[in-house]
Amino acid sequence: MKVLGLTGGIGMGKSTAANTFRRLHVPVFDADAAVHRLQGRGGAAVRPIEAAFPGTTRDGRVDREALRARVLGDPAALKRLEAIVHPLVRRAERAFLAAARRRGERLAVLDIPLLFETGGERRVDEVIVVTAPAAVQRARVLRRRGMTPERLDAILARQMPDALKRRKADHLVQTGLSRHAAQRHIRAIVRGLRDA
Numbered sequence: 001m002k003v004l005g006l007t008g009g010i011g012m013g014k015s016t017a018a019n020t021f022r023r024l025h026v027p028v029f030d031a032d033a034a035v036h037r038l039q040g041r042g043g044a045a046v047r048p049i050e051a052a053f054p055g056t057t058r059d060g061r062v063d064r065e066a067l068r069a070r071v072l073g074d075p076a077a078l079k080r081l082e083a084i085v086h087p088l089v090r091r092a093e094r095a096f097l098a099a100a101r102r103r104g105e106r107l108a109v110l111d112i113p114l115l116f117e118t119g120g121e122r123r124v125d126e127v128i129v130v131t132a133p134a135a136v137q138r139a140r141v142l143r144r145r146g147m148t149p150e151r152l153d154a155i156l157a158r159q160m161p162d163a164l165k166r167r168k169a170d171h172l173v174q175t176g177l178s179r180h181a182a183q184r185h186i187r188a189i190v191r192g193l194r195d196a
Contacts, residue, residue, distance in 0.1 A: 001100060002107050002193055003123070007115035008130030009159050010152070011141035013175030013182065017130045018111045020186045028109040029096040034089050039064065048084045053077070072154055086118065093123075106194055116160045116168060128189065129169035131162055132176035 006021070006028070008014040018028045038045035039062035049067065050057040056067040071077040093110060100108040109128075112120050121127050132140075141152050166172055171189050175182045 001097075001105055002125045002196075003097065004107060004109045004193070005115045005121055005124035005127040006109050006111045006130070007113060007120075007127065007165065009137065009162050009165070010113070010155050011137040012130045012132050012162070013140075013173075014111065014113065014130045016175065016179060017128070017173055017182065017186060018109065020183045021109050021190070024187065024190050026107045026109055026190060027096070027100050027103075027105055028111050029093055031089055031093070031110070031112040034092045035085060038085065038088050038092075039067075044088050045085055049081070052080050052084060072151075078158075082118075107190065114159065116165060117158070121168070126170040126193075127168065128171040128173060128186075129165045130173045130175055130182075131166055132174065134162070136176045137162075 006014060006018060008017075018030065021028050035045075037043055039049065040046075041059065041061040043061065046057055046060060046062055049062050053067060053070050056063055056070055058066075067081070071081050097108060097110075110120070110124060112118070115121055115124075115127065138152065141147055142149065173182050173185050173189075
């Protein structure tokens, strides 16, 4: 089974790309969704996060805003949080890949926003980077509820620059043109990999 890493900065269209893979019957592991489950009611990350960051959980789940306020702009706190969450996400990822192999899948996608930043490219066969012009990215993200230019800048500061991601990619999917163009490109990638 060939494992593809899907990544791209915030607002680049990665979620839309992941949905296109799903429509093409390629199983997708969504690392962000795994984090939400781990931090949700009864999730495996709730107790360790509360122990490391007292007052950041409520009603058996992580209060994401309180946690964000605690770690944003504090590299040491962010490292502590990642040391809790990343191993749990990797365990879920391994279970996803094992299940895909048992089903005889030819392709599987790991949708990981910080793929390069966390060394995840070593766990995949090829990397697909979703990209768009910076102005398009910024406009998309600033339309999100609760997003501010300052918060966006803080998020971008944690992410590898888009130009560097593009240089490291095996496949580039441009999402700034049209959704249909991006979907056609993804279909071509999947066809080529399935036929290989």
